[in-house]
Amino acid sequence: MDSGLRSLLSDHSRYVESFRLFLQNSTEHQCMQHFIETKLPDIISSIGNDKPVIDVLGIGSGSGEIDLQMIAKIQARWPGVSINNQIVEPSAEQILGYKERVAKAPNLGYVTFSWHHQTSSEFEHRVTEDKQMTKYDFIHMIQMLYYVKDVPGTLKFFKSCLAPNGKLLIILVSGNSGWAPLWKKYGQRLPLNDLCLYVTAGDIAEMLSSMGARFQSHELQSDMDITKCFIEGDKNGELLLDFLTETCDFRKNAPAELRDQIICDLKSPRCSTTKDGKVIFNNNLSVIVVEAD
Numbered sequence: 236m237d238s239g240l241r242s243l244l245s246d247h248s249r250y251v252e253s254f255r256l257f258l259q260n261s262t263e264h265q266c267m268q269h270f271i272e273t274k275l276p277d278i279i280s281s282i283g284n285d286k287p288v289i290d291v292l293g294i295g296s297g298s299g300e301i302d303l304q305m306i307a308k309i310q311a312r313w314p315g316v317s318i319n320n321q322i323v324e325p326s327a328e329q330i331l332g333y334k335e336r337v338a339k340a341p342n343l344g345y346v347t348f349s350w351h352h353q354t355s356s357e358f359e360h361r362v363t364e365d366k367q368m369t370k371y372d373f374i375h376m377i378q379m380l381y382y383v384k385d386v387p388g389t390l391k392f393f394k395s396c397l398a399p400n401g402k403l404l405i406i407l408v409s410g411n412s413g414w415a416p417l418w419k420k421y422g423q424r425l426p427l428n429d430l431c432l433y434v435t436a437g438d439i440a441e442m443l444s445s446m447g448a449r450f451q452s453h454e455l456q457s458d459m460d461i462t463k464c465f466i467e468g469d470k471n472g473e474l475l476l477d478f479l480t481e482t483c484d485f486r487k488n489a490p491a492e493l494r495d496q497i498i499c500d501l502k503s504p505r506c507s508t509t510k511d512g513k514v515i516f517n518n519n520l521s522v523i524v525v526e527a528d
């Protein structure tokens with residue numbers, strides 16, 4: 236059903252601002268950092284065996300905060316080995332942020348960076364047409380598969396880009412998070428369009444199983460403080476509400492009945508818990524690690 240609401244992604248600066256607020260109000264990156272510290276070293280332990288250069292590909296890397304932490308773990312495992320880091324990112328603003336981060340980062344001596352200002356499907360078309368089938372030792376897609384039209388095709392393509400011993404790491408919201416009931420109940424009435432799919436890690440696991448891929452999943456606990464979403468007129472609360480609904484200026488533009496139902500459900504135990512007067516949304520994530528064939 237076409238709700239007439241505008242996708243948040245159609246207003247790029249509003250999207251970037253609401254994503255920044257989401258990161259500020261959630262433990263999204265902290266729980267990824269904990270995973271990178273505790274689990275990633277084991278996952279990447281054999282990706283670079285006997286290689287003079289380790290090839291890494293980041294899809295939808297944003298401004299690279301998580302990428303650089305993962306690169307540091309690869310460097311720690313293979314000190315002095317060159318890393319060729321390719322990044323596919325359609326937002327010029329995010330690429331600029333990534334370049335600024337790299338310029339300020341110490342210890343990136345053996346790492347080269349190449350940015351492709353493209354979507355994942357544009358990248359796929361280009362490398363297929365040019366027959367540039369580089370194989371990668373580590374590919375990651377962190378919180379980006381929502382924005383891809385053909386998810387099974389994308390998984391199949393990037394899995395085929397893995398070198399022997401290579402790993403494809405995917406992070407998405409967990410099927411057990413507060414996002415899943417929200418999208419299930421309201422996905423049809425929110426701006427579900429070419430730009431955003433309401434897909435969870437549970438859906439990805441089913442797709443991978445049906446293609447016979449070998450993979451493991453890890454659950455990450457994460458919270459998001461959404462208390463401000465319930466304060467009418469609070470600018471940050473409204474941007475967070477936009478992020479939760481993927482809708483541009485949701486409070487102003489949504490039909491009153493839809494707006495009131497969503498605001499009520501966001502407080503419900505299926506989505507959130509209330510602690511010390513704060514409403515804490517369940518932002519649990521899943522990490523899926525796919526093996527090369």
Ligand SMILES: C[S@@+](CC[C@H](N)C(=O)[O-])C[C@H]1O[C@@H](n2cnc3c(N)ncnc32)[C@H](O)[C@@H]1O
Pocket residue numbers: 254294295296297298299300301323324325326329353354355356376377378379382383
């Ligand atoms: C939610 S952000 C995640 C950024 C980063 N991976 C992180 O976790 O901090 C999603 C990113 O995917 C990018 N993106 C959106 N559509 C894309 C597409 N079709 N192909 C590749 N990246 C895309 C966005 O520009 C944005 O940087």
